[in-house]
Amino acid sequence: MTKLTGAQMIWECLTLEGVEVVFGYPGGAILPTYDAMLGYKIHHVLVRHEQGATHMADGYARASGKVGVAIATSGPGATNMVTGIATAMMDSVPIVCITGQVGSKAIGSDAFQETDVTGVTLPITKHNYLVTRTEDIPRVIKEAFFIARSGRQGPVLVDITKDAQQGSAEFVWEPGPLRLPGYRPDLRTLPSELERALQLINNAERPLILAGHGIISAGARAQVLEFAERAQVPIATTLLGIGGIPASHGLNLGMMGMHGEAYVNSAIQQADLLLAFGMRFDDRVTGNLKTYAVNARKIHIDIDSSELNKNVRVDVGLVGDLRNVLQELLPGVQSADHSAWLDHIDSMKGDVAVRDIQSLPDTGHLYAAHVINDIWRITKGNAIVVTDVGQHQMWEAQYYKHDHERTLITSGGLGTMGFALPAAIGAKFACPDREVWVVAGDGGFQMTMAELATIKQEKIKLNIAIINNFYLGMVRQWQEFFYEKRYAATPLLGPDFVKLAEAFGLRGMRIQQRAELQGLVEEARADSGTVVIDFQVEQEDSVFPMVPAGADLDKMIRRPARDVLIETGADPDEWELGA
Amino acid sequence: MAHTLIAYVEDKPGVLNRVASLFRRRAFNIVSLTVGRTEQAGVSRMTIVVDTDEPGARRAEANLYKLVNVLRVDDVTNKPAVVRELVLVKVGVTAEQRTAVLQLVNVFRARVVDISAEAMITEITGSQDKVESFIETMRAFHVISVARTGLIAMVRGGAKISANPPLVAAQLPENGAAEDTSELSMSV
Numbered sequence: 001m002t003k004l005t006g007a008q009m010i011w012e013c014l015t016l017e018g019v020e021v022v023f024g025y026p027g028g029a030i031l032p033t034y035d036a037m038l039g040y041k042i043h044h045v046l047v048r049h050e051q052g053a054t055h056m057a058d059g060y061a062r063a064s065g066k067v068g069v070a071i072a073t074s075g076p077g078a079t080n081m082v083t084g085i086a087t088a089m090m091d092s093v094p095i096v097c098i099t100g101q102v103g104s105k106a107i108g109s110d111a112f113q114e115t116d117v118t119g120v121t122l123p124i125t126k127h128n129y130l131v132t133r134t135e136d137i138p139r140v141i142k143e144a145f146f147i148a149r150s151g152r153q154g155p156v157l158v159d160i161t162k163d164a165q166q167g168s169a170e171f172v173w174e175p176g177p178l179r180l181p182g183y184r185p186d187l188r189t190l191p192s193e194l195e196r197a198l199q200l201i202n203n204a205e206r207p208l209i210l211a212g213h214g215i216i217s218a219g220a221r222a223q224v225l226e227f228a229e230r231a232q233v234p235i236a237t238t239l240l241g242i243g244g245i246p247a248s249h250g251l252n253l254g255m256m257g258m259h260g261e262a263y264v265n266s267a268i269q270q271a272d273l274l275l276a277f278g279m280r281f282d283d284r285v286t287g288n289l290k291t292y293a294v295n296a297r298k299i300h301i302d303i304d305s306s307e308l309n310k311n312v313r314v315d316v317g318l319v320g321d322l323r324n325v326l327q328e329l330l331p332g333v334q335s336a337d338h339s340a341w342l343d344h345i346d347s348m349k350g351d352v353a354v355r356d357i358q359s360l361p362d363t364g365h366l367y368a369a370h371v372i373n374d375i376w377r378i379t380k381g382n383a384i385v386v387t388d389v390g391q392h393q394m395w396e397a398q399y400y401k402h403d404h405e406r407t408l409i410t411s412g413g414l415g416t417m418g419f420a421l422p423a424a425i426g427a428k429f430a431c432p433d434r435e436v437w438v439v440a441g442d443g444g445f446q447m448t449m450a451e452l453a454t455i456k457q458e459k460i461k462l463n464i465a466i467i468n469n470f471y472l473g474m475v476r477q478w479q480e481f482f483y484e485k486r487y488a489a490t491p492l493l494g495p496d497f498v499k500l501a502e503a504f505g506l507r508g509m510r511i512q513q514r515a516e517l518q519g520l521v522e523e524a525r526a527d528s529g530t531v532v533i534d535f536q537v538e539q540e541d542s543v544f545p546m547v548p549a550g551a552d553l554d555k556m557i558r559r560p561a562r563d564v565l566i567e568t569g570a571d572p573d574e575w576e577l578g579a
Numbered sequence: 580m581a582h583t584l585i586a587y588v589e590d591k592p593g594v595l596n597r598v599a600s601l602f603r604r605r606a607f608n609i610v611s612l613t614v615g616r617t618e619q620a621g622v623s624r625m626t627i628v629v630d631t632d633e634p635g636a637r638r639a640e641a642n643l644y645k646l647v648n649v650l651r652v653d654d655v656t657n658k659p660a661v662v663r664e665l666v667l668v669k670v671g672v673t674a675e676q677r678t679a680v681l682q683l684v685n686v687f688r689a690r691v692v693d694i695s696a697e698a699m700i701t702e703i704t705g706s707q708d709k710v711e712s713f714i715e716t717m718r719a720f721h722v723i724s725v726a727r728t729g730l731i732a733m734v735r736g737g738a739k740i741s742a743n744p745p746l747v748a749a750q751l752p753e754n755g756a757a758e759d760t761s762e763l764s765m766s767v
């Protein structure tokens with residue numbers, strides 16, 4: 001039997017798990033592992049901040065469907081990962097984080113760079129481990145990967161003491177099932193519940209599918225479409241469900257929720273049956289729970305039984321992998337004709353889908369909505385777009401039409417600013433042949449822009465669109481609507497992004513007029529290196545429509561049709577409240 | 580309303596912390612929590628009394644199952660079960676009060692486990708109602724200290740405990756408890 005050091009075992013295990021790239025940052029407590037790295041083929045990407053490593057692992061996982069891996073040292077290295085781990089937890093993304101820990105004898109003594117990382121990350125990981133013995137490393141890493149990618153996916157952290165990395169032991173990689181008696185990623189549903197679900201489905205007059213991230217995680221596109229087409233059920237998606245079914249599909253209504261289209265939210269409120277497929281009734285999609293879809297029966301399919309009846313009481317809850325559950329349901333789903341319901345939704349739709357963008361005044365200024373829409377047109381909808389958090393994120397969701405799964409990568413549940421740039425680096429490593437765009441705000445971009453150096457060092461090609469409105473725009477919008485335009489701490493002065501890009505050895509561009517857009521974007525795409533484009537857009541633009549937090553879902557603030565609110569200085573009383 | 584959950588967990592470092600952290604994070608109010616070994620090596624048993632309604636209890640149960648180290652959860656609130664707590668009450672007594680205390684101890688079928696010149700330690704085991712009324716009664720004297728173990732519970736009858744959780748039903752069962760469909764023995 002071969003004896004390996006714990007450090008070697010880590011790389012051996014990663015290799016056996018099929019890992020090709022890891023994102024990390026060295027330090028004292030993880031140094032033995034870094035030293036052993038040189039003997040292995042896995043590519044290591046040196047990040048500029050450990051938060052970046054976790055977002056890269058996350059972006060890699062979301063783009064590929066595989067487990068992403070991030071590595072950091074103890075203490076500050078590990079605590080820097082916290083935001084990225086929480087982001088992955090909220091969006092159920094499979095990543096494994098490996099952290100160094102002080103020697104096992106020193107644990108509990110407040111040794112240099114000692115932090116109780118398993119304690120810190122306990123509520124934001126799916127599971128975590130502290131490993132103090134070399135011989136436990138292979139089993140724990142194998143379990144970590146299994147837990148991260150099975151069931152409801154999520155982040156797993158493995159904290160390994162320095163002496164466990166340095167010690168030697170026989171390397172045992174046991175084939176076959178793991179001994180995790182308390183772990184049940186494959187809960188099933190009572191057959192009687194399937195029957196009850198079919199009863200409701202086959203008798204509904206105004207059914208509506210609410211499609212979430214689960215469609216993508218479970219790879220259930222084909223089943224959802226078969227279901228929807230046969231029973232003629234329209235589909236609304238969550239932010240993370242975008243791309244789960246083609247945007248161009250006739251039954252796809254688009255995004256629901258706070259910045260969803262008004263007719264989509266109205267359809268939810270008028271439905272008599274909601275079919276929640278792999279979504280969790282987040283407050284951003286339900287609005288006021290007391291008035292949410294009160295006339296609808298509800299069927300909820302989720303892999304996590306604790307999601308059932310959490311926010312919304314449902315009539316039938318089906319637990320399991322969405323694809324499996326749909327496969328069990330499909331034989332009983334009858335063809336139906338819901339043309340009256342579909343026509344009704346169509347009539348509510350009117351021209352609203354294009355109204356916002358059409359009603360923007362032609363001042364020659366750039367509007368973010370135009371920028372996103374133009375990028376969609378120019379890339380023919382085929383790019384992977386990684387967004388940050390804020391107004392630009394919502395405009396991306398509204399104006400970039402995603403036909404393909406895993407082409408919109410965005411922090412939904414946690415809403416983590418600074419996510420886009422590192423996550424896009426991860427996505428590019430997952431899909432090196434794909435065109436990858438970053439769409440970030442000027443605020444969020446400044447949070448993690450040091451990763452431009454990583455891009456340069458790794459020689460990767462991204463297209464980076466900074467939607468620069470000189471504001472923390474989404475917060476400014478709330479201040480405009482709900483705090484009488486008192487813009488406390490939201491005006492934002494950034495660096496010269498063109499010079500910044502150049503300082504990192506990358507190309508920078510600035511676009512201020514819509515007329516310049518097409519040519520310069522084409523030029524950026526054609527450049528073999530990463531290009532940072534500073535889109536200087538209308539500064540006080542707002543995302544419409546909007547359900548104020550906690551308001552009824554169909555009481556939306558709409559953009560005044562005749563003109564832009566800010567251009568007219570309209571009084572809030574004049575805002576249209578869509579019904 | 581108080582719900583009594585029994586959780587069988589792997590006997591590993593940090594598991595108590597995971598369970599406690601779960602209840603804190605999800606804003607559940609723990610009334611009492613006890614942990615101890617079981618007849619099976621490597622398996623500990625937790626009795627958790629939590630103040631919540633029926634949907635809350637179902638959510639607590641579902642969340643407990645999500646913990647990798649939790650083997651099985653039973654809500655025994657509406658099942659025929661023996662529920663017990665052990666309490667020690669130390670009372671300061673004068674020589675004249677001793678007989679009165681001894682009489683009360685007899686009435687409650689409690690015991691005196693220690694006597695010193697100015698104090699006595701009494702011990703009582705029983706249902707929550709019983710131990711609480713005992714403590715109330717003892718307040719007639721000078722209560723120096725009360726120590727309670729928290730509740731432990733065991734279902735009556737000879738049915739075997741299975742490590743396989745019942746199939747999950749989102750619909751709330753009429754009698755409050757999900758049906759157990761498996762009879763396998765608990766294995767770790």
Ligand SMILES: Cc1ncc(C[n+]2csc(CCOP(=O)(O)OP(=O)(O)O)c2C)c(N)n1
Binds near residue numbers: 388393441445472473
């Ligand atoms: C790390 C973090 N801090 C604060 C927030 C709160 N927040 C949400 S959107 C936003 C403004 C984002 O500004 P910018 O990046 O410029 O994007 P814009 O909204 O202008 O498009 C802020 C501060 C957040 N989501 N994440």
Ligand SMILES: [Mg+2]
Binds near residue numbers: 467468
């Ligand atoms: Mg901004």
